[in-house]
Amino acid sequence: MAAIVEIGQQQDQGNLRQRWSHYFVLAYAAVSIIVAVNLRISVLNETLPYSDVETGIRARYPVGWLIETGEDYVFQVRNVGRIGYKTSIQVSIRPVSLNTTTRNLLDALSLSRAQTLTAYRVLAIEDGLRIANDIPATRMRYVFVDVSPDATLQRIPIVVEAFDVIAIQEGQAIIMSFLADATTFEQERPAFERFINETDF
Amino acid sequence: MRQTFRSLSCALLFLLSFGAASSLGAQDAQPTPSISTSELDIDLIRQATVFVIQASRFEESLNITCFGSGTLVSRDGLVLTNAHHVVSGASCPGDVIIIALSVDPNAPPIPRYRAEIVQSNLGLDLALLRINREYDGRLIPTDSLALPFVTVADSSSVQLDDTITLVGFPGIGNDSVRDQSGTVVTFISEPGAGNQAWMKASVNIPASMTGGGAYNREGELVGIPTTAPVNPDLPGASCVTLQDTNRDGFINDSDICVPVGGLISTIRPSQFATPLLRAAQLGIRIDTPNDGSEQMNAASGSPTFSRLFFSPSVNEAGMPAQVIRSLPPGSNSLYLFFDYANMSPETVYEIRVTTDGVPNATFSLTPVRWSGGSRGLWYVGTSGQPIPNGAYEFTIVANGIPAETARLNVGEGIDTNPQFSDIIFGISDSEGNVSGNGYILPVGNTASAVYIYRQMQPEVPWAQLWYYEGVEIARTEQPWTDGTSGAKTITIQDAEGLLPGQYRLELYIDGRLGATADFTLAGAPQGALPQVFTTARFVRADTPTSALTAPPSNNFPTGEESIFFAFDWQNLSPGTPWTVRWLVDDLLFSEITAPWNRSPSGNGYVIGISNPSGLPDGTYSVEISLGALRLSRTEARVGIGQLPIDPFAQSDGVRLRGRILDVQTSQGIEGVSFILINELFSVADFLGRYDQSMVTALAITDREGRFEIDRPLSFETPYSVLIVADGYLPIQADGFTLDPEDLPIDLTIYLSRG
Numbered sequence: 001m002a003a004i005v006e007i008g009q010q011q012d013q014g015n016l017r018q019r020w021s022h023y024f025v026l027a028y029a030a031v032s033i034i035v036a037v038n039l040r041i042s043v044l045n046e047t048l049p050y051s052d053v054e055t056g057i058r059a060r061y062p063v064g065w066l067i068e069t070g071e072d073y074v075f076q077v078r079n080v081g082r083i084g085y086k087t088s089i090q091v092s093i094r095p096v097s098l099n100t101t102t103r104n105l106l107d108a109l110s111l112s113r114a115q116t117l118t119a120y121r122v123l124a125i126e127d128g129l130r131i132a133n134d135i136p137a138t139r140m141r142y143v144f145v146d147v148s149p150d151a152t153l154q155r156i157p158i159v160v161e162a163f164d165v166i167a168i169q170e171g172q173a174i175i176m177s178f179l180a181d182a183t184t185f186e187q188e189r190p191a192f193e194r195f196i197n198e199t200d201f
Numbered sequence: 202m203r204q205t206f207r208s209l210s211c212a213l214l215f216l217l218s219f220g221a222a223s224s225l226g227a228q229d230a231q232p233t234p235s236i237s238t239s240e241l242d243i244d245l246i247r248q249a250t251v252f253v254i255q256a257s258r259f260e261e262s263l264n265i266t267c268f269g270s271g272t273l274v275s276r277d278g279l280v281l282t283n284a285h286h287v288v289s290g291a292s293c294p295g296d297v298i299i300i301a302l303s304v305d306p307n308a309p310p311i312p313r314y315r316a317e318i319v320q321s322n323l324g325l326d327l328a329l330l331r332i333n334r335e336y337d338g339r340l341i342p343t344d345s346l347a348l349p350f351v352t353v354a355d356s357s358s359v360q361l362d363d364t365i366t367l368v369g370f371p372g373i374g375n376d377s378v379r380d381q382s383g384t385v386v387t388f389i390s391e392p393g394a395g396n397q398a399w400m401k402a403s404v405n406i407p408a409s410m411t412g413g414g415a416y417n418r419e420g421e422l423v424g425i426p427t428t429a430p431v432n433p434d435l436p437g438a439s440c441v442t443l444q445d446t447n448r449d450g451f452i453n454d455s456d457i458c459v460p461v462g463g464l465i466s467t468i469r470p471s472q473f474a475t476p477l478l479r480a481a482q483l484g485i486r487i488d489t490p491n492d493g494s495e496q497m498n499a500a501s502g503s504p505t506f507s508r509l510f511f512s513p514s515v516n517e518a519g520m521p522a523q524v525i526r527s528l529p530p531g532s533n534s535l536y537l538f539f540d541y542a543n544m545s546p547e548t549v550y551e552i553r554v555t556t557d558g559v560p561n562a563t564f565s566l567t568p569v570r571w572s573g574g575s576r577g578l579w580y581v582g583t584s585g586q587p588i589p590n591g592a593y594e595f596t597i598v599a600n601g602i603p604a605e606t607a608r609l610n611v612g613e614g615i616d617t618n619p620q621f622s623d624i625i626f627g628i629s630d631s632e633g634n635v636s637g638n639g640y641i642l643p644v645g646n647t648a649s650a651v652y653i654y655r656q657m658q659p660e661v662p663w664a665q666l667w668y669y670e671g672v673e674i675a676r677t678e679q680p681w682t683d684g685t686s687g688a689k690t691i692t693i694q695d696a697e698g699l700l701p702g703q704y705r706l707e708l709y710i711d712g713r714l715g716a717t718a719d720f721t722l723a724g725a726p727q728g729a730l731p732q733v734f735t736t737a738r739f740v741r742a743d744t745p746t747s748a749l750t751a752p753p754s755n756n757f758p759t760g761e762e763s764i765f766f767a768f769d770w771q772n773l774s775p776g777t778p779w780t781v782r783w784l785v786d787d788l789l790f791s792e793i794t795a796p797w798n799r800s801p802s803g804n805g806y807v808i809g810i811s812n813p814s815g816l817p818d819g820t821y822s823v824e825i826s827l828g829a830l831r832l833s834r835t836e837a838r839v840g841i842g843q844l845p846i847d848p849f850a851q852s853d854g855v856r857l858r859g860r861i862l863d864v865q866t867s868q869g870i871e872g873v874s875f876i877l878i879n880e881l882f883s884v885a886d887f888l889g890r891y892d893q894s895m896v897t898a899l900a901i902t903d904r905e906g907r908f909e910i911d912r913p914l915s916f917e918t919p920y921s922v923l924i925v926a927d928g929y930l931p932i933q934a935d936g937f938t939l940d941p942e943d944l945p946i947d948l949t950i951y952l953s954r955g
Contacts, residue, residue, distance in 0.1 A: 116342050153907055
């Protein structure tokens with residue numbers, strides 16, 4: 001025959017010192033979490049300075065991103081630790097004439113990229129942006145498929161989403177490009193926003 | 202951050218070591234089985250061997266028109282191959298070139314790229330392609346490629362009996378790359394190419410391996426296995442139909458028939474490819490005036506051959522020492538001479554040799570493209586190779602059809618019949634002394650020939666026949682009145698002056714051709730030597746026309762996009778073969794021989810060289826020659842007058858590759874960065890700046906975790922390594938070196954999540 005056994009509530013009432021100890025541990029843990037989160041954020045957002053005397057560009061790029069200079073751009077930084085497509089920020093300068101418009105530059109960029117980038121397609125062009133020092137800028141959003149040039153390895157092509165921010169200042173066009181895997185583009189985008197905010201021309 | 206990074210990785214540091222059969226990882230260190238200790242890095246050679254497909258566009262698809270093998274000879278995608286299966290012509294009419302790579306050495310090649318022809322020589326049957334587009338037709342940015350490649354060696358170092366390995370694709374795209382080893386059994390001579398116009402291997406390989414590579418024991422490319430299939434439209438051709446190219450639903454005779462050849466044992470030495478490669482690497486284009494030389498070189502009928510004879514040796518001008526009908530036993534050189542006409546660079550010719558009725562592969566020449574002009578005197582021969590006794594029969598085959606045959610007995614004993622030999626030409630002075638350079642004489646009233654006679658008997662009938670441009674102009678027949686042996690001088694003269702052009706002398710003994718040689722009259726006399734090309738100079742100008750009046754200059758600034766070379770000429774008959782050679786820092790990068798196609802005398806022949814990116818700094822030279830005689834050399838400096846050094850020009854060094862795996866799953870990790878930091882910096886230095894200028898190479902793993910450093914690494918250089926991937930603990934190490942004994946290095950590296 002079944003029996004019911006009732007267990008009564010036990011109240012463990014520690015002394016005052018024990019209670020304060022518990023409160024202290026909880027508070028300590030909370031503070032530690034906050035400090036750790038802040039530390040993580042600061043580590044993730046840690047940047048290194050970059051300056052180019054010739055072009056007058058000063059910027060800060062994330063630690064852990066590989067910086068390089070090239071003939072086609074002033075500099076480029078890549079998140080080499082990222083698995084998959086290496087999120088990149090590229091800054092380049094093009095000479096312009098008095099008659100050159102931003103749209104002319106965008107068209108030239110598109111024509112050039114259409115020759116080299118697989119499945120290149122412009123998604124949108126937005127005018128009316130303002131970047132550092134309240135400089136007016138235009139943003140062009142586009143996609144393409146990144147195909148590894150290394151033919152001996154088996155690498156699957158990656159859909160890359162990107163945008164250019166173009167500003168014309170003092171007879172030259174400054175083009176800042178942000179390129180990331182299309183699946184994580186929005187997650188990665190804040191890095192570029194910070195980069196733009198910390199860049200002076 | 203930096204400190205954290207270091208602390209996380211320090212436990213793994215000691216596990217990172219490089220060397221033979223080494224592996225990296227946080228856990229098991231496993232030796233890799235794919236390490237070779239041989240000097241011949243066959244794995245690299247296989248990777249650098251490509252399958253070349255020529256195709257033509259039909260509606261929206263591509264039809265295969267020709268195929269062959271090729272070899273990557275630079276990291277940015279230069280492919281060395283034969284010209285016959287890539288240059289559009291009657292045999293191979295396609296206009297698209299596809300490059301298929303050996304992604305897996307044990308599997309058929311996979312089409313990956315398109316290429317364009319940057320240099321070619323139809324006669325030598327060599328072409329240099331540059332990979333410039335993805336397979337889908339998209340342009341590949343310059344310098345973005347980093348492909349495995351082999352070093353092109355100096356083929357003149359190859360000796361008889363040296364071991365060589367022939368590499369290529371043995372089938373029509375269904376087979377993996379194949380290598381087959383053998384030895385060099387003979388060298389074959391041809392005019393203008395010295396004693397090593399061709400090498401013969403002891404092994405026969407399938408025709409689709411034409412254009413591949415022949416390698417020495419060090420793994421350097423020393424030759425290009427070559428055979429040329431006959432145009433499918435000609436009776437002697439063989440071909441295969443692969444596709445329904447006209448889309449009529451059937452594969453039949455109305456579809457494109459892809460030409461195929463037989464077995465190959467003939468190898469074009471790499472020394473002929475070196476100028477093409479050099480010109481392509483320097484990006485130099487040569488703009489010669491369009492003066493109809495190609496039309497003059499074109500054939501206008503079926504190939505014909507005549508006046509076949511043998512000679513035991515050839516002089517420096519390419520002329521036979523004497524004419525023989527037999528060779529004594531123990532001979533080691535033999536040349537077959539013949540006159541030819543109606544030949545073109547698309548003509549496929551072949552020499553079939555039998556000894557006592559049995560095919561003799563050693564002395565035969567498999568079907569190859571014609572490298573001479575449209576008409577003239579030619580020879581094929583060998584030297585330094587013992588020739589076994591027997592009855593030899595040499596048959597010339599053109600476009601698959603046997604044409605003429607000549608026979609010779611070897612081992613018959615020393616010829617005791619009267620003999621003429623060693624004709625040379627010059628100008629006689631008033632005392633009868635003949636002087637000059639031998640075969641190129643200035644235009645005047647006389648030309649003399651000196652020759653050797655031996656074993657002559659009194660009253661033996663002999664004759665001298667002189668020809669001008671193939672037409673007999675003088676003849677004497679008389680009994681011999683000189684001694685038994687010695688040297689004799691004979692002269693042809695014309696009071697009105699001999700015309701400039703090509704001459705020939707034939708000497709007969711008792712109705713039999715004893716000796717013969719050709720010579721050229723050109724230029725104004727400068728003593729006994731001809732002055733043909735004058736006022737040769739470099740000039741700076743915008744166009745060839747303005748170059749005619751521009752002042753000469755021997756110094757040009759760095760980055761000059763084009764420079765011109767101009768000269769005047771006198772007494773040079775149209776049709777006379779002349780050669781212009783371009784060198785930079787005394788390295789040949791272009792040699793063009795063509796029939797002269799201007800008036801006999803004139804001013805302002807202009808040739809330009811250009812590079813849209815700027816001509817590389819260097820000392821440029823132009824040499825103009827008639828036959829083997831150099832008549833002019835002019836030099837000019839661009840920039841500092843010395844070529845820049847290309848750090849990636851050599852493939853020597855250690856190739857580093859491997860696999861990066863997840864320590865928990867043992868699965869490859871895609872997208873991991875393997876950063877090789879140069880010897881000037883430590884990992885700590887790099888972490889402070891993350892600067893590309895500190896990086897020797899950056900490799901990214903593929904879907905299976907495989908990576909490969911895209912350039913050979915220096916031996917004994919202390920590199921540093923950093924391996925990073927989000928979500929994994931990084932690995933870093935300083936100061937490891939690579940051992941030349943360990944080729945290639947194949948690593949297995951395990952990463953721990955963290």
